[in-house]
Amino acid sequence: MLNAAGLADVTTGGAALVLSIVLPVAGIVLSLVLGGRRAERIALVLLPIGFAIASAIFVQVARGGHSLAYIVGGWAPPLGIVLRADGLSATMMMMTAVVICAIGVFAVADFRTSKDVFEARAPFAFWILLLAIWSAMNIIFVGGDLFTLYVALELLTFAAVPLVSLDGRAETLQAALRYLLFAILGAVFYLVGAVLLYGSYGTLDIAMLSERVRADPATIAAAALMTAGLLAKTALFPLHLWLPPAHAGAPAAASAMLSALVVKGSFFLLVRLWFDVMPGIPGAAGTQVLGAFGAAAILFGNVLALRQQRLKLLVAYSTVAQIGYLFLMFPLAFNTASSALESGNALTAGILQAVSHATAKGAMFMSAGLMYAALGHDRIAGITGVGRRLPMTVFAFALGGVSLIGLPPSGGFLAKWLLLDAAVGSGQWWWAATMLAGGLLTSGYMFLVLSRAMTPALDPVKLHATIPQYQQAAALALALCSLLLGLVAFSSFDVVQIGRPTAA
Amino acid sequence: MTTSLALDIGLAGLIFAIGTWTVFARDSLAAVIGFVGYGLLLAIIWVRLSAPDVALTEAAIGSGMTGMLLLGAAARLRPAGNQSTRTSLGGRFAIGVLCGMISAGLAIAILFPPESIPSLAPTVMQNLAPSGLGNPVAGVLFVFRALDTLLEKVVLILALLGVWSLATDRAWGGVPGLRIYLEPSNTLTFLAQLLPPVGIVVGVYMCWVGANVPGGAFQGGTVLAAMWLLVMIAGLRNVPPIDGFWLRFLLVIGPVIFLAIGLAGFVLADAFLAYPAGYAKPLIVAVEVALTLSIAVTLGMLGAGPPERSRHS
Amino acid sequence: MNAAAWFGVCGAALVGIGLYGLVINPDPLRKILAFNLVGSGVFLMFGVVAKRGAAAGLGGDPVPQALVITAIVVAFAATAMAVALLLRLFEATGEANLDSSVSGDAKGGDARC
Numbered sequence: 001m002l003n004a005a006g007l008a009d010v011t012t013g014g015a016a017l018v019l020s021i022v023l024p025v026a027g028i029v030l031s032l033v034l035g036g037r038r039a040e041r042i043a044l045v046l047l048p049i050g051f052a053i054a055s056a057i058f059v060q061v062a063r064g065g066h067s068l069a070y071i072v073g074g075w076a077p078p079l080g081i082v083l084r085a086d087g088l089s090a091t092m093m094m095m096t097a098v099v100i101c102a103i104g105v106f107a108v109a110d111f112r113t114s115k116d117v118f119e120a121r122a123p124f125a126f127w128i129l130l131l132a133i134w135s136a137m138n139i140i141f142v143g144g145d146l147f148t149l150y151v152a153l154e155l156l157t158f159a160a161v162p163l164v165s166l167d168g169r170a171e172t173l174q175a176a177l178r179y180l181l182f183a184i185l186g187a188v189f190y191l192v193g194a195v196l197l198y199g200s201y202g203t204l205d206i207a208m209l210s211e212r213v214r215a216d217p218a219t220i221a222a223a224a225l226m227t228a229g230l231l232a233k234t235a236l237f238p239l240h241l242w243l244p245p246a247h248a249g250a251p252a253a254a255s256a257m258l259s260a261l262v263v264k265g266s267f268f269l270l271v272r273l274w275f276d277v278m279p280g281i282p283g284a285a286g287t288q289v290l291g292a293f294g295a296a297a298i299l300f301g302n303v304l305a306l307r308q309q310r311l312k313l314l315v316a317y318s319t320v321a322q323i324g325y326l327f328l329m330f331p332l333a334f335n336t337a338s339s340a341l342e343s344g345n346a347l348t349a350g351i352l353q354a355v356s357h358a359t360a361k362g363a364m365f366m367s368a369g370l371m372y373a374a375l376g377h378d379r380i381a382g383i384t385g386v387g388r389r390l391p392m393t394v395f396a397f398a399l400g401g402v403s404l405i406g407l408p409p410s411g412g413f414l415a416k417w418l419l420l421d422a423a424v425g426s427g428q429w430w431w432a433a434t435m436l437a438g439g440l441l442t443s444g445y446m447f448l449v450l451s452r453a454m455t456p457a458l459d460p461v462k463l464h465a466t467i468p469q470y471q472q473a474a475a476l477a478l479a480l481c482s483l484l485l486g487l488v489a490f491s492s493f494d495v496v497q498i499g500r501p502t503a504a
Numbered sequence: 505m506t507t508s509l510a511l512d513i514g515l516a517g518l519i520f521a522i523g524t525w526t527v528f529a530r531d532s533l534a535a536v537i538g539f540v541g542y543g544l545l546l547a548i549i550w551v552r553l554s555a556p557d558v559a560l561t562e563a564a565i566g567s568g569m570t571g572m573l574l575l576g577a578a579a580r581l582r583p584a585g586n587q588s589t590r591t592s593l594g595g596r597f598a599i600g601v602l603c604g605m606i607s608a609g610l611a612i613a614i615l616f617p618p619e620s621i622p623s624l625a626p627t628v629m630q631n632l633a634p635s636g637l638g639n640p641v642a643g644v645l646f647v648f649r650a651l652d653t654l655l656e657k658v659v660l661i662l663a664l665l666g667v668w669s670l671a672t673d674r675a676w677g678g679v680p681g682l683r684i685y686l687e688p689s690n691t692l693t694f695l696a697q698l699l700p701p702v703g704i705v706v707g708v709y710m711c712w713v714g715a716n717v718p719g720g721a722f723q724g725g726t727v728l729a730a731m732w733l734l735v736m737i738a739g740l741r742n743v744p745p746i747d748g749f750w751l752r753f754l755l756v757i758g759p760v761i762f763l764a765i766g767l768a769g770f771v772l773a774d775a776f777l778a779y780p781a782g783y784a785k786p787l788i789v790a791v792e793v794a795l796t797l798s799i800a801v802t803l804g805m806l807g808a809g810p811p812e813r814s815r816h817s
Numbered sequence: 818m819n820a821a822a823w824f825g826v827c828g829a830a831l832v833g834i835g836l837y838g839l840v841i842n843p844d845p846l847r848k849i850l851a852f853n854l855v856g857s858g859v860f861l862m863f864g865v866v867a868k869r870g871a872a873a874g875l876g877g878d879p880v881p882q883a884l885v886i887t888a889i890v891v892a893f894a895a896t897a898m899a900v901a902l903l904l905r906l907f908e909a910t911g912e913a914n915l916d917s918s919v920s921g922d923a924k925g926g927d928a929r930c
Contacts, residue, residue: 202622
């Protein structure tokens with residue numbers, strides 16, 4: 001169980017936690033009042049600053065070996081709110097910072113305010129929404145109170161939904177509305193669970209709850225409802241219907257943010273809930289059910305991706321599948337002896353999968369967007385020859401795919417290897433079989449796309465627009481991150497385990 | 505069974521009946537009108553639950569503003585018939601069973617509270633005095649859990665940006681086409697001239713007094729927003745274009761002041777969002793005033809919708 | 818069973834009926850309405866928890882009451898965004914439903930990304 005002794009660590013590093021939330025919020029507010037292309041400038045100024053803060057937190061947690069905490073307003077729980085950054089938070093914050101910086105650089109070309117207007121709709125909205133997503137993700141990672149996390153979830157939803165409909169086409173409006181309905185219903189289910197938990201235990205602080213929680217009907221109902229709500233927001237099969245049209249319909253930079261980051265937010269809350277608040281509640285049955293949904297997501301998502309004719313939809317269905325891998329870590333982290341979830345290799349594997357998927361998928365959506373802009377369409381049948389004209393872009397797409405399939409030395413390989421190891425070690429061979437099948441299917445559609453792209457075209461491919469080098473470089477940089485993540489195996493990737501409760 | 509218990513049971517039953525009716529009613533406009541009535545009854549229930557702040561918020565925002573938005577939408581969507589397919593009888597039965605199970609689970613969870621009911625009321629009252637506030641709910645909102653309140657304001661602003669982003673590129677920066685679903689009539693003009701002065705006084709009073717008695721920034725701000733919307737709908741004032749500097753300034757003044765005071769807490773008190781000793785109440789009142797202005801503008805513009813005509817047309 | 822318990826059961830029932838309406842009704846406006854029903858049911862349950870926590874001379878525990886106020890505002894923001902999206906969808910397509918008949922993913926679409 002987590003002890004509340006984490007509260008004693010209100011180090012100066014704790015103030016960085018506040019800054020990581022407050023700076024993007026200040027950016028949002030300033031952009032609104034200053035208006036115009038200053039929104040873009042403010043966002044671009046905050047990119048390196050936010051990256052520095054995330055790095056500072058990461059380094060401090062990794063070096064110090066313990067979590068950071070900050071008591072907001074000086075009021076300790078249960079009355080007040082605490083911000084906590086353990087190894088899990090620090091890793092996810094670092095991932096978010098890297099992905100947002102890459103996407104920010106990438107998006108400069110797409111969301112530029114033209115000279116003849118003071119303020120343009122899509123660029124103004126985009127840069128503010130980027131800051132909002134960053135702020136919401138940071139609150140999700142460091143928030144220590146279930147209700148603060150609810151507000152953060154809603155903030156994330158309101159930042160993500162307008163991104164889906166940013167270009168104003170009718171089908172994106174529909175996708176956005178469907179996404180919004182799923183998301184707010186999920187949030188309300190999360191809230192009802194929080195009500196039940198407060199009613200039983202008198203606090204919503206994660207550390208205090210982890211001490212007080214017991215397996216009674218109200219708690220089990222709360223766990224079930226909160227999980228259902230968060231699964232709807234994470235688009236786990238069968239609640240995944242909203243994701244493909246929403247992620248495929250958004251502009252390229254927005255799709256990258258949605259697939260790479262937004263779905264990881266609600267996933268992270270699920271991890272906090274199951275691993276930190278109530279590790280002993282779900283039981284073997286609960287974890288196996290979650291794993292089963294994950295396996296179904298892997299198979300369905302990959303099969304549907306194979307059948308897609310449009311590149312962005314293929315990448316979106318691939319997200320549905322890769323989310324399934326994340327949920328395999330729950331049955332694999334379950335220790336039958338203690339009948340509770342343990343934070344061991346399976347947790348590291350799941351987080352590594354989340355991080356490498358974020359970087360890989362971000363790169364893939366950026367590449368797909370560049371190909372769309374260059375060719376004027378994203379029909380897979382028609383991308384023949386684009387490999388010659390946009391080699392960096394296609395290479396970035398391929399590297400992202402390497403991580404999704406799970407080839408060494410990518411982060412995806414290390415994550416899947418750890419998961420396979422855990423599956424074989426605990427005798428749950430069925431998850432191993434699913435992962436192998438998923439890997440095969442993923443290679444199937446990656447091969448489909450890449451072989452088409454690399455085939456020399458009969459007629460020279462006409463590009464509709466010139467693609468700036470730095471956009472391709474941003475995509476490639478992110479893809480290289482996902483490729484090289486597997487090398488953390490050589491260092492001690494214990495950062496995730498910092499601040500974890502030791503086995504009871 | 506005492507009369508008050510009978511009244512409460514009657515209220516609960518009535519609200520459930522109206523809620524069910526709004527789900528199954530054929531006509532959308534009728535369902536929304538039912539929903540407004542539902543909201544007002546809900547406010548009464550909140551009073552019965554000894555939560556007057558919540559009752560005010562529910563009446564103002566939950567029933568008033570939400571009802572206004574939904575009424576406007578229902579009126580505009582009336583011509584569209586519903587051509588979508590309805591779910592099969594088997595599907596409806598299965599979903600009904602699932603919903604019934606969820607309700608039953610929740611009911612069981614709420615009917616069997618733990619033996620010793622945990623409550624933070626004593627802790628709140630013990631710690632309320634240094635801040636000088638008399639209203640414990642205001643204390644929770646602005647002192648103990650101020651971060652949530654700050655973030656909630658950001659959520660509101662972001663929702664407004666999201667609504668604005670639905671405009672066409674051409675209309676950006678322009679004037680929202682406030683859904684005038686009533687022909688400006690003499691009655692409406694009369695109301696719009698009579699009510700706002702009263703409403704403004706009520707709104708300001710609710711904000712001012714919220715530190716000590718039920719009320720506060722959200723409730724007061726909503727009343728002000730409602731008065732503003734009334735005046736705009738009646739055509740007595742023009743809807744402002746969304747890129748006006750003063751509009752944007754008022755929009756952000758609340759969170760800016762809240763954030764500034766919070767950050768000053770790093771230096772003047774000992775933590776983010778902490779108040780220096782002795783200055784808590786005036787600072788909180790300042791925050792509440794600024795927030796009331798921001799909330800009034802935000803809610804008013806949320807009611808007005810995305811911009812539709814360029815300001816130069 | 819005291820009054821608070823009756824209100825709690827009512828809240829639980831509203832969550833169920835609202836969820837049913839949200840899933841069953843094809844019209845997005847009715848879905849939004851049903852979502853508000855679910856939300857108010859959840860808030861009622863919060864209110865019951867607050868009433869039960871009456872102590873120290875107060876009628877109810879102020880922490881859940883404050884949380885409900887925040888949640889009401891957030892739920893309104895969600896409704897506002899949903900209604901705006903719905904009206905914009907109606908303007909753009911002339912219909913207001915969530916069927917996939919509007920999507921054009923059979924064609925390649927033009928370069929908008």
